[in-house]
Amino acid sequence: MDSSEMELFLLREVRNGDILIALTFDEASRNLGTMAKNLLGDLGSSQIQNLQFRGQWYMITQRGMEGFSPHELLRAAKGGQWSPVNERLCVPRHLRGRAIMPDPAVMQNDDRAKFCERHAYISDFCSVDQQNIPLKAAILTNRQLVGSEIFSTPVMVLGGQSLSSLTLTLETLLSQPGIQPQYVVVVYNPEKIKDVPQLCRLFGFNAKATNAQEYYRVMEVLFETAIALYPGASYITVIEEGILLAPDFLAYTASVLPILHDPTVIGISAWNANGYVNVSSRSDLVYRVEDFPGQAFTIRTSTYLRELKPNMKQCCYKRGWEGWLELGRWEREVIVPDMSRVLRRPVGPDLEPVTPLIHALFHRLRATSLDMMSSVKNPDTLTAEKYENHLFQLLNSSHARMLKMTKEVVSKCLESEVTKAVSLPLENKKITHIVIAYKELDISGFGGMKLLCRCFGLFYEEHSPPRGVHRGMLRFSMSGKEVIFLSNRSPHFVIPPYNGTSLALP
Numbered sequence: 001m002d003s004s005e006m007e008l009f010l011l012r013e014v015r016n017g018d019i020l021i022a023l024t025f026d027e028a029s030r031n032l033g034t035m036a037k038n039l040l041g042d043l044g045s046s047q048i049q050n051l052q053f054r055g056q057w058y059m060i061t062q063r064g065m066e067g068f069s070p071h072e073l074l075r076a077a078k079g080g081q082w083s084p085v086n087e088r089l090c091v092p093r094h095l096r097g098r099a100i101m102p103d104p105a106v107m108q109n110d111d112r113a114k115f116c117e118r119h120a121y122i123s124d125f126c127s128v129d130q131q132n133i134p135l136k137a138a139i140l141t142n143r144q145l146v147g148s149e150i151f152s153t154p155v156m157v158l159g160g161q162s163l164s165s166l167t168l169t170l171e172t173l174l175s176q177p178g179i180q181p182q183y184v185v186v187v188y189n190p191e192k193i194k195d196v197p198q199l200c201r202l203f204g205f206n207a208k209a210t211n212a213q214e215y216y217r218v219m220e221v222l223f224e225t226a227i228a229l230y231p232g233a234s235y236i237t238v239i240e241e242g243i244l245l246a247p248d249f250l251a252y253t254a255s256v257l258p259i260l261h262d263p264t265v266i267g268i269s270a271w272n273a274n275g276y277v278n279v280s281s282r283s284d285l286v287y288r289v290e291d292f293p294g295q296a297f298t299i300r301t302s303t304y305l306r307e308l309k310p311n312m313k314q315c316c317y318k319r320g321w322e323g324w325l326e327l328g329r330w331e332r333e334v335i336v337p338d339m340s341r342v343l344r345r346p347v348g349p350d351l352e353p354v355t356p357l358i359h360a361l362f363h364r365l366r367a368t369s370l371d372m373m374s375s376v377k378n379p380d381t382l383t384a385e386k387y388e389n390h391l392f393q394l395l396n397s398s399h400a401r402m403l404k405m406t407k408e409v410v411s412k413c414l415e416s417e418v419t420k421a422v423s424l425p426l427e428n429k430k431i432t433h434i435v436i437a438y439k440e441l442d443i444s445g446f447g448g449m450k451l452l453c454r455c456f457g458l459f460y461e462e463h464s465p466p467r468g469v470h471r472g473m474l475r476f477s478m479s480g481k482e483v484i485f486l487s488n489r490s491p492h493f494v495i496p497p498y499n500g501t502s503l504a505l506p
Contacts, residue, residue: 003036010039016064019095023058023085024051044069044097052076052129056085060095067097076107076133081175081247082372084141109134112202119195122164125171135203140178142373148254151178153235153298154226157205158218159188159196160241165345166193170203172245177372179250181205185229187222189213216316223304235260237298239342240320245296246270246341247372248283253298255376256286256335260300264384266332267303270341271295273321273361273467274458274476280367282477284377285338288387289468292334294320296342321361333470335382338477343368360461388491391473395486395495400433401425405503413455422455426479433482437498438505440472440487448505449474452485 014020020043029051040048044061046068051057054077061069071091075083109132116126124130140146155173159166166186173179181204188196190209200207206229210221219238226236237253239245246252249270259265271293272280297320308315316324344362354363381390394400405422413422425431440448446466454460458476459467468474472489475482486498493499 003031003033007033007036007039010036010043014043014063018063019060019091019093020063021058021060024056026082027054028057029053029055045072047072047074050074054082056083058085058087060089060091061097062095065095065097067099069095070098071095081138081172084139084177084372086139086141107132107134109202115195115198115202119163122167125164125167135174137179137181137204138175138177142177142251145178145251145254148178148257149234150237150250150254150257150298151180152183152233153237154230154233155179155184155237155239156222156226157184157186157239158222158241159186159193161192162242163193163195163199165242166196167199168345169239169241169243169245170199170205172249173205173239174203175247176245176250178254183230185225187218187225189218214317215319216312219316220309220312223308227301227305233301235298236301236304237296238320239296240294240344242345243296244343244345244368246343246369248369248374249296249341251372252337252341252369252374252376256379256382257298259335259379259382260298262383264332265382266334267292267297267299268335269293269295269297270337271297271321271344272336272338272340274453274474275338275340275366275368276457276459277365277367279457279476279478279483280339281480282482283337283339283369283371283374285475285477285482286376286379286382287336287338287468287475288333288382288470289336290333290470291465291467292320292324293336293467294322294324295344297334322357336468337369337376338475339367339369341369357461357464360459360464391492392495394433394482395435395484395492395498397433399431400435401428401431402435402437402497402501404501405436405438407503407505410451410455410503410505414451424478424483426481431481433484434478435484435486435498436503437486437493437501438488438503439501440489441504442506446487449485449487451505456483 022040037048044065045059048057055075057074059069060071075085077083113131116131120126157169173184184205185208186196186200186205187208187210189211197207208225210218212218212221223236252270253268256268260268273293343366381387409422424434438448440446442448449466450460453466466474471491472487474485477483486493
């Protein structure tokens with residue numbers, strides 16, 4: 001905790017008659033010392049001492065003013081996320097303080113407090129300082145997203161088996177700017193998880209009970225419920241159990257939602273199977289991939305009615321992240337972000353045995369967007385034809401650099417499983433794209449690309465194909481630079497100098 005510089009500024013620089021605008025940014029409560037709070041109190045603050053974790057505060061005051069500032073606001077965090085402050089006001093040149101500052105309205109949420117009496121084990125949600133805070137949907141502050149269909153799209157949540165985990169999912173959902181609670185439905189099995197309707201009522205969400213046991217049956221109930229409750233909806237968003245949403249989950253989906261008009265795109269995913277720490281650094285990048293990542297995704301309602309519904313058992317008997325539509329995708333692809341907009345909470349081994357696939361996907365640190373205002377770069381280039389033109393331009397750019405690797409370097413990298421064995425020009429500011437071209441010798445799969453994935457720290461599981469492939473190419477990012485695995489199965493491999501590579505794998 002160090003606010004000494006601000007304390008010196010308030011003591012030495014703010015003179016009598018000066019108007020001061022003070023506000024918090026990011027997480028200020030842990031960095032604001034007692035002396036700083038006292039000095040702000042002397043300047044007219046009546047609430048700075050009540051600033052809590054991720055709370056937001058501002059004050060407009062004047063040195064020499066008597067009493068409390070009439071222009072002060074303190075907002076508590078919602079669901080562990082920052083509450084936006086969007087104020088516009090005019091102030092006179094001479095401020096008049098208030099002799100007595102009215103106490104802030106007492107926050108009271110009797111329904112939440114009553115719920116927490118029976119569920120005190122939901123520690124954060126039911127803590128003493130949280131259980132009386134009203135639950136309100138976050139307001140949309142990004143004007144560019146006003147009118148997006150995502151805000152009238154049903155959001156269907158799988159309830160899972162843990163009320164604590166579900167509560168966290170719903171908190172992060174209510175914190176999405178622009179969320180409309182009436183479009184949220186939690187599908188749950190009352191034999192596996194209790195009191196879901198009571199929890200949903202606290203958030204203003206809906207609940208749908210089902211006794212279905214098989215996963216594809218549960219998904220069938222989920223989709224049919226969405227269509228019955230929202231018959232005019234063009235899209236359906238699905239959030240699987242145990243998911244925490246990034247602050248910009250809805251904003252990301254809204255920005256790429258128009259791409260679903262492209263018949264070559266079957267869905268939008270908010271999760272990247274390759275989105276581990278060190279290989280996922282760009283919240284603005286979005287890719288087309290051939291696999292179905294699952295976790296949190298949006299599809300056309302017509303896709304369910306025409307393709308999934310007649311074949312639910314064949315297409316969707318596994319979890320989304322295990323692979324949907326493996327035989328019925330017909331070269332259509334899924335949109336995924338470089339940096340995931342959701343994070344899957346660990347599930348105990350008693351509920352989910354740790355298979356090699358689960359270990360590879362979920363038992364490593366992942367990168368998740370934390371920026372509420374992040375934007376997607378050129379989402380219009382994701383349509384089929386434009387995407388190939390975009391890739392061609394990337395590979396032909398003067399800012400792209402082909403990294404010449406040998407099989408010996410790859411072997412050395414595999415032995416240590418760290419990319420230090422590979423000399424990457426990550427510090428060169430002139431290079432924005434690093435291309436690793438190679439010849440795939442695996443006739444039936446992508447054995448060569450799997451070696452590169454293991455070397456660089458992407459998804460790797462011995463019996464699974466690589467994730468995130470697009471027509472023989474795989475894209476990711478490191479330290480803000482885009483990295484591309486380019487195999488000879490890509491139509492772009494013909495571009496010199498990539499077609500002259502001597503690297504052949506496996």
